[in-house]
Structure formats: structure tokens, C-alpha cells
Amino acid sequence: MKYLEAIRLALGEILAEEPRAFFYGQDIAGPFGGAFKATKGLSERFPGRVLNSPIVEDAMAGLAIGAAMEGARPIIEYQFADFASIAFNQLVNHAATTYWRTGRSCPLVIRLPVGGTPGGGPFHCQMPEGWLTHHPGLVVVAPATVADAYFMLKDAVACRDPVCVLEHKYLYYHLESDFDPATAEHLGLGRAALRRRGEDLTIISWSGMVHRALAAAAELESAHGIAAEVLDLRCLKPLDAESILASLAHTGRVLIVHEGFPYGGVAAEVLALCCERGFAWLDAPPQRLSARDTPVPFHPDLFAAYLPDERAIVQAALELASF
Amino acid sequence: MKYLEAIRLALGEILAEEPRAFFYGQDIAGPFGGAFKATKGLSERFPGRVLNSPIVEDAMAGLAIGAAMEGARPIIEYQFADFASIAFNQLVNHAATTYWRTGRSCPLVIRLPVGGTPGGGPFHCQMPEGWLTHHPGLVVVAPATVADAYFMLKDAVACRDPVCVLEHKYLYYHLESDFDPATAEHLGLGRAALRRRGEDLTIISWSGMVHRALAAAAELESAHGIAAEVLDLRCLKPLDAESILASLAHTGRVLIVHEGFPYGGVAAEVLALCCERGFAWLDAPPQRLSARDTPVPFHPDLFAAYLPDERAIVQAALELASF
Amino acid sequence: MSDPELRRRLYRVMVLARACDDRVAALKAQGEIAGSAFLGRGQEAFSGAAGLCLRPGDVFAPAIRDQAARLAFGETPLDVMRVVLGRRTGWMRGRDGNIHRGDWSRGILPFISHLGAMAAPVAGVLLARRLGGRLGDTVGAIAIGEGGMNTGALHEALVVIGVERLPVVLLVADNCYAYSTPRERSYACRDLAERAAGYGFAAQRCDGTDADDCLRACQAAFAAARRGSGPQMVVADLLRLAGHGTHDDASYVPAELRSRYGDCLPLFERTLIREGVLSAEEAERTRAQCRAEVEAALQQARSEPAADAATDEWRVYSESDLLNLRWRR
């Protein structure tokens, strides 16, 4: 099953099993079924519950807030996470603050296709977790596996707080596994997952970058005899501090690898957490590998140089291991 | 001279000395002169160059971008920084990216009244630097002194890149000094300033919190014999890494104190910088004191408990010093 | 002309709103209220008329000067005082204050400051009801000023409301000013009813200083929305008879304008007395009763505990265990 198929499967089951759920987003209704086809076939199966929105990202979020407070379970899709910038205010100032301000929870789910693809350019490739996590009140998750694409979406709908689900566009079509919902392990929504065990250092990552981290870890093992542990954060806010610190305690060395902007955001927070609370275990300065501090470039060659690649991860890990 | 008067003085000189400058914002024209009176008297002195905007925060930023690209020097005022959330997209995706995308610079200035006041509540007290700094391309400054309120505003107008000037609302009326523009020291826009020297630890802060840090440092000295250095960042993006690392090298201990949300943002970035590049100098785990991870509370008692106060800073510094 | 009973109810709501506002202004002046205080003086006719058209089960997103509509829809002076004083017993438990107050379960939406942001949530409530087969003849009312009409948030919401043909009444109080900004700097059309057609809304205009005219327009609009005739807009022409907040002396309002717009409350009172719907004694008694009701609410609120940093919980998530949260069926 592909990552995208797992999402579609989950979306269908959500409509079947949760009568309060409905979907709202641009071009998600049939026969089109969404820019990435995540909702393909669903408006036919569930008439009236998959609704096409006008191009009103701010109102989409506002509408979902009202519907959620009224007892429904709205799931909105932004065509690209980049366009959720239009809804910044409704997301961080309204959805995020409502429970704290009013004592009434706001169970909505925001599906955000994130991440870079060659040729996508500055406005179709962004990672929004930096600003979604900064403001108090949103739950932010980033499934990196087929199983998580399925489970975390359903878990998000089960959650009474507003959950942003970051779906990586590259993984949509390129990630495949023989996932079976009936037998696969179902981790809690907020838990990080150790994707690979190791002794020498920990690579912390999330979303699409987990796969580069895993490839780099394999390379580190086979070519350099270095055992890198790979921790997939899965949930970016709140952070599973326990798992992060446990891995740090185990290896003493941390490299954070992600594809977002370098300043602040999740990577800086994880690094700060490691230093503030795991200082005694640190055998080397924790390091970050991020995208460059520029917009995402359009040209595939620039794009390739923009993100940390496997070689850069291996290089940084080697330096860290030999510190 | 008060902090607010220094801003008004600078604004008047900008209009007098820079013929391309104009101001655009809600209620800034005379006789009203702005929600905080920063532009009081200026529309009368400079007819046609201080314009009242409708309630269109997004278009205000967009308009400024167009005017800047056309060769003007627009200075926009948001009534409260919290409302700049409406302009998130124009600020981070348009103003910030234009030079990189097009090679043409975008010289605009955004004045943002920031920070908490008792009774201000969740939507009139926020610190926006977390999201302004995360995205590449904006210069973000936060004057904490009367002199900086004056100089940094003029420097911002001299800058060919988009500059966000965070003006602290509490300082507007409460900070006063015998500042004389002719004789006061004029630091470069991007430089941090050592506000107090010390040997035992460094408190890094910015905006209104600098004054609590200074008060705490005085208390640490007088009551505990601990010499705390206080570094005022002044410019939050780009960071004056050299000054930060120099102070860290000097004291070996860093406490970051600010009034923004705790997750990510400037504090996490500064902490990460210290660890990534100053690890060898660290005698203790660097620490942060932030607001709580909730919206800003309305009730003055809750508000007081929400922000780090002098006592909390002293307490954290004592723990850090004795690590 | 509406029936006398309704007019008397409107009169009472207007008097009570004015009394609430006056007391809030006094509390603010005494330093008993933190932050800002905003008054609806001069807007009680339009706001109260709209509020009287609301029924239990409806949903209402008030603007900052809707004390009258709130009271008409069920808010009490005690609800007001608890919130403005930051009592833990209040709707906002001291976390948010003043006119942000509201209660989702009563259909009075607690608003965020950003103008225009409450319109889409009203659409969401109605859409959720329609999808759940629970819409019935409930309606949603959205109040906004002429300044707030310019926000992108409001525009996007009106587009959705039009396209979904939701039973919404948009109440536009054009009170000549947005803070200090005169209406000519807010719109370039004759009046804001000219924006209705573009969203697929029907439009009514009314004289906001004339309570009977407000009642007429609001009744027509709410009835149309309720019977499924699609979204409605009512634009009232009036003047804000106070500063933007109590901190603002509104000295920028020219005398000429002040003399052009009357105060809806004494105007309505005189009309009702002239037409024999109300006696001067009843009016006097109503005013006294309202003042007393507000005063009692204030005393009650004062006696209740304030928000308390040490004991109040600071949780921002309603889920207690996000770490282990899992979908189950």
C-alpha cells in the first residue's frame, strides 16, 4: 500500500465510522478527488459529506472551528501547506486558543500536504511546522510511514484538540509498504518511534527526511561501521521528550535532520530540549542539518543543493561521532 | 525623553530627511495620531504623507511591498503586532522572498507594537518574533532602550531589506532616559549590546524583558554577589552570533529570558547557537525562561504569573550559577 | 409598526444595555477593570432590535458594541460583570476579558479580537447543523462594523455563506467611524448594502437612530433567513456616541456630525411615550430597575473569586493524554 492510499483508506473509514465527520477543501469532491487524489471516490460513497470549498483558506479554517464547536468533526484539506499561510490567524489565534479561553474543545483536523518536490518552487514546498508549533494550542503531527499516514489521521480525528497532520507530498506516491491495518503496530498519537537502533549517535528527524536519515544510517553502518539510531518524532507538538532524552542518554550524540527553514522551529526546540534537560549525557555538541535559509528554489539543481542530502547527513554524523 | 517620544522624533526626522518615505496605517493621521500616538502631529507637518488605512492588514503589507519596489520608503504601522497575523502571508511569503526571487530589494519598514500589558489579553499582547524570524528574508529588530527606539527606526528606513521593528508597548510610556541623539552612541542595526558586564553568567534578552533582566542582575549582584552579564540582542534576525558567543566564552553560562511563547522561536535558536558553536565554553546547560505555553491571559494576576518575573530570573540564575 | 409589546421589550433591552455600559464605563474610570472597555452607546436600537429577532438555538457572533443584542439574546448583567472583572465564575474565567466574552453552548460566540474572524465560524455552525439534519429554522447572526467589513476574513466567510446559501443575517452597524477613521476612508460605495448582491445576499437598510425602523428591517431579514430565502444583510446608518473605547474622547468627530445623528434611546422613549405605548413613569421605573439589576450583578460578581494563577489549570489541550491517544471503534 502507498502512503497516499493509506490516507485514502483512513479517510474512507473515518466517514464510515464517525458520523460527525465531514471533509471540506478545494477540489476534493468527485470525480476530481483532490489535487493529490486523497479523497478520490469518497464524495460518491458518502454523498454530501465531501464538500468543495471556494478559494478561501481563512474561511475554511474558521468554518471548521465553528463546525467543531458545534459537535461535528470537520477535516479540512489545504491544497498545499503553503496556502495555509492565509489561515495563519484562524489557526494560531482561534483554533489553538479556543479550549484555553473557553474550556470547550475544538476537535478539528487540518490536512497539510507539505514538503519539497523538484520544480515545486518557493510556494509549493514549504514545511509549516515552525509556525504551527510555536503558538500554543495546536497538536502537530507528521507521519513518515505508510502505517502512520493511516493511524495518525484516524487518531487525529479521535483527538478533541485541533490537530495539524503534515502529509509529505513526495511520500504520497513514492513510499510503499505492505501495511496491514489489522496487524500493524498502532503507536499513540504523541509518541516518537525508534526506526533504527544504534549505539554511536542519534539522528532525530521527521516527515520525509526520516527516509534520508535511514538511508544515511545504513550507509554509516556499512561504510563506516557507525551505528546510528534514528528517532522519528512523529508528533512535533507536544514533543515526546522522554523518548528524545532516552535516546540521547543511550548515544550521547544528537544530529537533528529536517527539511524546514533553519531558524527556530522544531529543530531548535529539540536541540534546546536536549541541552536543557540532557546536558549531562551529551558527549558532543548536538547539531542540526536544515534547509538553507532561503525560500525553496524552483530549479531541480538548486533544490537538490537546498536540502540536506544523504551525503551531508553522513558527513555531519561522521563529524559528530568523532567529536 | 520617553521611548515613545524617541519614536515620534525619529518618525518626524524620517519624513523630513527622506523624501521617499510615507506612513500607512490605521488611525495614524491627525488629529488622532495613532492608537499609541506615535505619529501625533506628523500628518499636519507633512501633509499627504501620513495616510489612514482601512482595516486591511494584509493589503497594508501588500501595498507597502508595491510601493517599496517602486522606489518609495513605506513605513507601515500595525495597531497591535497581534493583528499582523492577518498579513502573515504577505510578510513571510512576499516581502521576505522578493529580493531572493527577483534580485530587487524591498525596502519597507513594519512597525509592530508588541508585548504584554495587564488586561491586554490573548490578542493585544503577543510577541511576533517567533514567526517573523523563522521564515527567511525579514530583518527583525527589537529596540529596548530610548536610544534604540530612535536609532533602530531610522536605521530600519535606511535598510534596503524589509525590517520589522518591534516596539514594546509597556516601554512606550514607562521607559524614559535623558537621551540626546547628537551625542548618544549609535550601534549598527545588527549588533547586540552588552548592557551590563559580569563574570558569572550571561543573561540574554531582548525587548521589554531586558529591563527585568537588568533588575534581576542588580539583585543578583547586591543580594547574592553574583555578577551577571546582560546581553540585549537588539537584532533578532540576523543574530549577532559573534557577540553571543563572546559573552558565552566569557561567562560559560547562559540564561535566555524573554516574554514570548516557549516553543521554538528566538530563544530556542539562540540556545541552539550556543550549543552548536559554543559547546566547549559551556560550564552548565544553557537555560530558557519564557512565557507559559498558553495564550496571554487577561486577568492581571494571571498575566503576572504568565511571564517570567524578576524573582524567577534571579532563581534561575542562581541555579545556573551554582551548577 | 411592530406590536407594542415588542417595542416595550426593545425599549427595556436598550435601557438595560445603556445601564450596563454606563456601569462598565464607571468601573473602568475607577480603575476596577483591566485593559480596555468598549461601549455600544448610540447603537442600542439596531443591536437590540437584532437581538430580539434571535431565538434560543440561534447562533450569534456579536461585534464590540452589541451589549443590547447580547441582553436580548439571553446574556445577563451578571455574565457581563463576571467577565469584565475577570472572575473565575465568568464565561472566560479571567483568561479573556471585556467584549470577547461568549459561551458556545448558548450560541453567543466568544470572539477573538481580529475583526471579521467570527463570521466563518458562524457559517461552520450552520453547516454542521445542516449536515447533521439539525438546522431547522435556526439562523446565524453576524455583527460587524463598517470598518470590519473590509477584512479579508469577513469577505471569505460571506463568499462561503452565499455559495452554501446559509441562513445568515449580517448586521452591519455603520457608525461613521472605525476607531478614528471616518467612513469615507473605509468604503468607496454609496453604502455597504451595495456589497450584498456580490455575495448573493439580500439587503435591507435602516436608520439606526430609529428603533422602529431597526425592528422593521431586522424582522424582515431574520424572517427571510428563517424561511430559507438565503443570506440577508441589514445595514444601519448611525453614529457611535462614545469614544472607540473609554480611553478615547472621540474629539475627532466633528460637531456637525454629532448634531446630524440623534441618540436612539431618548428618541425611542419619546416616541413610545408620545404614542402612548409607554408612560413617563414606566420609563423612569424601567431605568431604575435596570440600574438596580446591573448594580446587583456587580455586587454579586465582586463577591466571587477572581481567576487565580496558583490554582487555575493552565492546560492548553483538552486531551489529557496525547501521548497515548488512539482512535477506537
Added chain:
Amino acid sequence: MSDPELRRRLYRVMVLARACDDRVAALKAQGEIAGSAFLGRGQEAFSGAAGLCLRPGDVFAPAIRDQAARLAFGETPLDVMRVVLGRRTGWMRGRDGNIHRGDWSRGILPFISHLGAMAAPVAGVLLARRLGGRLGDTVGAIAIGEGGMNTGALHEALVVIGVERLPVVLLVADNCYAYSTPRERSYACRDLAERAAGYGFAAQRCDGTDADDCLRACQAAFAAARRGSGPQMVVADLLRLAGHGTHDDASYVPAELRSRYGDCLPLFERTLIREGVLSAEEAERTRAQCRAEVEAALQQARSEPAADAATDEWRVYSESDLLNLRWRR
């Protein structure tokens, strides 16, 4: 009816735009273009007519299907090819691509993807000119689709343009679809010209499949804006004759709709030939010339260097020394 010379120019622009688009589509199919490719097929009449009304010194914010307007306003096929191939010589130097291309110094704004976001910058350009005494009779044109009309960004910009009475022409290409979403899900009014009055804009409607009608409406609107009659809107009724991007087969467009809307280009060609403004041979020659011009531009662009990660600078600030930057007079 416009003069024959202008009609011939419009015809040529339309043919050249179609040739550009066809070549871009072929390049995309061959895998030579990264990312998406968007075509203006079916919109050349309206877009080209508007473009021909622009003069040097004007400013233009194109939408995604404005190849014709761009060419009419001075963009060349070489400008197109350089950008879509990510050449370092192109306007965007490989940093941004496809229809985001533009050049502030030529008055063609390089757009960000977010629909509606380019309208306020056009207002800013004009306002800056007016403040600097350099407005003259220049105008700003803003192109948008019926879908983009719903964005809050556009709304807020139109409010400002109306209030400032800026010389703007808003060009609304209502092509029945926003991606796959039919126009009934985008607006609840009869047509989008109904939104003009609310912003203080004058409105024109035209048949987007009829080039002469497009010329008429655009000429009237641009002339009015130029002579200071305030902001203008032109709404064209047409159908997108391609997918949203080349990746989209547009199978959701019903055949009935396809048969209702003609293709403006052959329609115009037939009219011009019928009326003796153009001969069949000239038409054939024009098509061949345009294809050749596009092909030459493509070969030229192919021969130029691509963006290069190693040597291109990655600076995001134009100031080289922010640390020491200081105001000086």
C-alpha cells in the same frame, strides 16, 4: 469596431501566445520542465486585448493564464523559455519558475502563488507614484480568475483601491472553473461584475470568446482609468480550454459546457478573414512566424546556462552588512 491595425495586432498576440503555450506543453510532456505548466488556451482574446491596452510605464499583475497579455505588454518568448527552463539568464534565475515570472522594472510583477496577493502591490506602486508626483496617466492592471476573486487578499486590496480611487483595471477572467471547482461553487451572484459597486469600481462585461468584444470592453475600461474616472472592472465570460495545468485532463468539464463556449482564436481568425482584415495566407504566415519565433527562443534558452547551486549566491538580504548598517544624512 476597433481599427484594423489593432485587431491584427491582437490576432498576432493571440497566435503567439498559443504558440508559446503549445510549446511549453510539449516541453512539459517531454520532461524538460520541472514542476507544473499552466496554459492560457481559450483566454487569449481577453488577455491579449487587455495587454494591448497597457502602455510602457503601466504596471501589470498577471494571473496564471495571461501569456497573451504578457506578450502584448512586452514579454518575449525568450523571457518565457528562460524562466520555464530555469536558466540563470532568466528573470527568476532558476529560483522561481513558470508563470511566477516577472520583472518589476518592466512593470510585469513576478507573482507569488497565493491568489489575490498581487493586487495590493499594484495599489502600492500607483500610490507611490501619486505621492511622488509621477503617476501621470499610468494605470495598473490586475488579472484574476473567478476563483481568486474570493480571496481575502484581493478583497482588501480592492477596498484600498476604491478608497484611494487609484487608476486600476481589474481583469476578471471567469473561465467557469477554479481548478476543478465550477463557478457555482465560487460565487452566488449573477456574475462577478456585481461585486464592482461595493468597491466603488465601474464595471464592464464582455464575451471572452469574442476578441472584438474584449477589445471594446478593455479599451473603455483602460481609457476611463487613465482619464481619472476611478477604478474599473472588466468581467469576461469564457471557458478554460485546457486542464488546470498540463497534468489535468479536465475530464470534469461536461461536454455541454464545452460546446457552449467557442475557441476565441479560430473564431477571431474567421471573423478577420471574413471581414477582409486578414487573408488566409497572412494567417498561415503569422502562425508559422510565431512558431518559429518561439522555437528560436527555445533554442536560445536551451543554449544558456542553468542556475548553478555552486556558483549562484544564496543571499536572502540585499544589504551586505546588516551588522553595521546605520542611517546617514
